[in-house]
Amino acid sequence: MKAFRCRVCDNPLYFENSVCVSCGSSLGFSREERAIVPVDENGRYVDASGAGWFVCASLNLSGCTWLTPVQGGLCSCCRLTRTRPSDDDVEGLENFPAAEQAKRHLVFELDTLGFPVIGKDQDEVNGLAFDLLSSVEENVVIGHENGVITIDLAESDDAYREKVRAQLAEPYRTMLGHFRHEVGHYYEWQLVQGDERFNRCRELFGDESKDYQAEIDRHYEEGPPAGWEEEYISTYATMHPFEDFAETWAHYLHICDTIESAGEYGLTAVSSPRLFSNFRDLVVGVWVPLSIALNMINRSMGKEDLYPFVIPAPVLDKLDFVASLAADPQDG
Numbered sequence: 001m002k003a004f005r006c007r008v009c010d011n012p013l014y015f016e017n018s019v020c021v022s023c024g025s026s027l028g029f030s031r032e033e034r035a036i037v038p039v040d041e042n043g044r045y046v047d048a049s050g051a052g053w054f055v056c057a058s059l060n061l062s063g064c065t066w067l068t069p070v071q072g073g074l075c076s077c078c079r080l081t082r083t084r085p086s087d088d089d090v091e092g093l094e095n096f097p098a099a100e101q102a103k104r105h106l107v108f109e110l111d112t113l114g115f116p117v118i119g120k121d122q123d124e125v126n127g128l129a130f131d132l133l134s135s136v137e138e139n140v141v142i143g144h145e146n147g148v149i150t151i152d153l154a155e156s157d158d159a160y161r162e163k164v165r166a167q168l169a170e171p172y173r174t175m176l177g178h179f180r181h182e183v184g185h186y187y188e189w190q191l192v193q194g195d196e197r198f199n200r201c202r203e204l205f206g207d208e209s210k211d212y213q214a215e216i217d218r219h220y221e222e223g224p225p226a227g228w229e230e231e232y233i234s235t236y237a238t239m240h241p242f243e244d245f246a247e248t249w250a251h252y253l254h255i256c257d258t259i260e261s262a263g264e265y266g267l268t269a270v271s272s273p274r275l276f277s278n279f280r281d282l283v284v285g286v287w288v289p290l291s292i293a294l295n296m297i298n299r300s301m302g303k304e305d306l307y308p309f310v311i312p313a314p315v316l317d318k319l320d321f322v323a324s325l326a327a328d329p330q331d332g
Helices: 090-113 158-167 175-191 195-205 212-222 241-264 279-300 313-327
Strands: 026-030 035-039 044-046 052-055 081-083 129-133 143-145 148-152
Touching (some): 026 052, 090 129, 175 241, 195 313, 241 279
């Protein structure tokens, strides 16, 4: 994440700030400028070309500060949400802002890395959409299908999410992690096309034609195979080639975003992961020593490791493949 500063007083800002705590200026996020900008009392910002922009209509509902060219309209990120809790679902609406915040973080990073973010309002067949559902009155299964990502808003609650994490014996579980994993399924669907990419993907991750439900049943009945640590980033990645790809994709985003944030705040000399033509070199030369240091800092505060994972050589190859999907000019 970038280190943002107020254009009025130069005070440091967080990505989510709607007001500068130093000078009191109202703020909005310009996706076009990739910057937090001051807005007037009507929530309006005028860019260098003279065009007017307005703070998203979801500001009070989800805390969104992103700008839209239509006064009273939704920003490009909020328009990706196809379904949200009903107005009478108090618990669902309480959990909604945390999910939307994670989604904005995800979209910002996808923009940074050069992945196209096209909503179903623009491309009904191949576009992306999110159903952010409340499990208060119905069972919600987190997943992806044909460009629609479903997220259970109950995962916004720290106590609930920790309970599930412990039940599944997972080392890591966050709302942002869910978004990163599920969008990995979407981009595999969209970007792993053509014989060369498809064959390389199958070589690395396995035969995706395996019966998915049968593999799920096997995983939960038998657990991960012995020695899984030598080829996979997590036990969940052992379930099916689709899940291995999505887990690897999520870690690619974890690594890129954390390195960029560390660079912005002077913790590493690397300003952008995309400066490395070989992602393996970035992981070995920058990420491994940085993550060890961050883990030790967390331990110094009595916290769990920030990055409780080990990356074996086969996963480095998989990460390289995922990174190549953004680098190829054919992806626009």
